[in-house]
Amino acid sequence: MLGLTEDYFSHPGNRLGLSSHEELQIAIESCREIIMRLPETSKRREKLVERLVELRLKLQDPTENEPNLKTVLGHQFIKQMSKTMKRNCDCCSKTIWGLFQMWYYCQACGFKCHEKCVGATRRSCVALAVKSTYQLKICPEVGLSNQMYSCAECKNPISITGGTADEARLCDYNGLYYCPNCHWNDLVSTPARVLHNWDHTPYKVSRGSYQLLKSSEKRALLEVREINPMLFNFVEELAQIRKLREDILKMKPYFLTCSIALELKLLCKLEDRQHFVDGSHMYSMRDLTQAMDGSLTQDLSRTHTEFAKHIKLDCLFCQAKGFVCEICNAGETLFPFDSMVSICPRCSAVFHSDCFSCIDTMCPRCKRKQQKKQTSWEESSSSDDD
Structure with missing residues (x-):
């Protein structure tokens, strides 16, 4: 296609009068162009992809001299290189070609971007925005006029009647409008709708809100008893979970004074939900989601049964404390x-x-x-x- 063969990619033999390092760079760039032009289902493309990976290993890429960790707006970006092709950049919305493009990933919030887009990042790390609780009003829309008809994140002009490029998209979590570059129509359940209406339907949210909700879904930030105590009366699963959690807290003193339980590390069975061991009132969004589908009730019931069996049947020391x-x-x-x-x-x-x-x-x-x-x-x- 470009007058280059796969053998050329394999064995750059100083045919251009350049150093082997320079020829490898030229070969890699040419290989990239060919891969981009070939159909995704092409067998030749698959072979060229494998060859490209080999070439990258042979060549000490200049990007290797770049720092593996970069801090931008609170993001802790870590340099990545993977074989996954289907990724989108959170900065420019374009595809990240993981096979032959270096990219960066924030482990705190999941923000992904091209290496060239790191410096152009506009969104602060949402992990810094997670405080003691969520926004708990159902879609508190502020209106485009209050936003001066501009995107809440990048400040680019947006309009309800605009075209695809400047379409105003509403975030169901915070009620703000965003441009298509900052709002990809990601779907997620919002805490306000779950707590007030027990509505787990996924709604469209901005990228920032999506990353915030995903990065904090395991954190115990919701005190249901204070926000909506009537929910326990209308949702049977929640009432069962509350009773199981209260029982487990009553079992905790037995395990803390039992050498056998400490050796078996029984309480560590709840290490993925530390807040269940610390109290019975705080919930995470993951807890509420799993309460809705019934999986949390089943898991807690099994743990409750195992704990009770140790105290009442298996351990003589715990039995003596009845x-x-x-x-x-x-x-x-x-x-x-x-x-x-x-x-x-x-x-x-x-x-x-x-x-x-x-x-x-x-x-x-x-x-x-x-x-x-x-x-x-x-x-x-x-x-x-x-």
């Missing part, structure tokens, strides 16, 4: 995470719910402690009088 109902003195050993039990708020003793509801003032354990304290005080007073 309670006997001191009101009826009957039945099996009780544990705080059992169903149909009540826990004294003063001494944390466990009783059958029916028995505990019959108590007028204090539970037997609290009375016993009070009597012991009173006796000790009286003995102390009598010894002082003597």
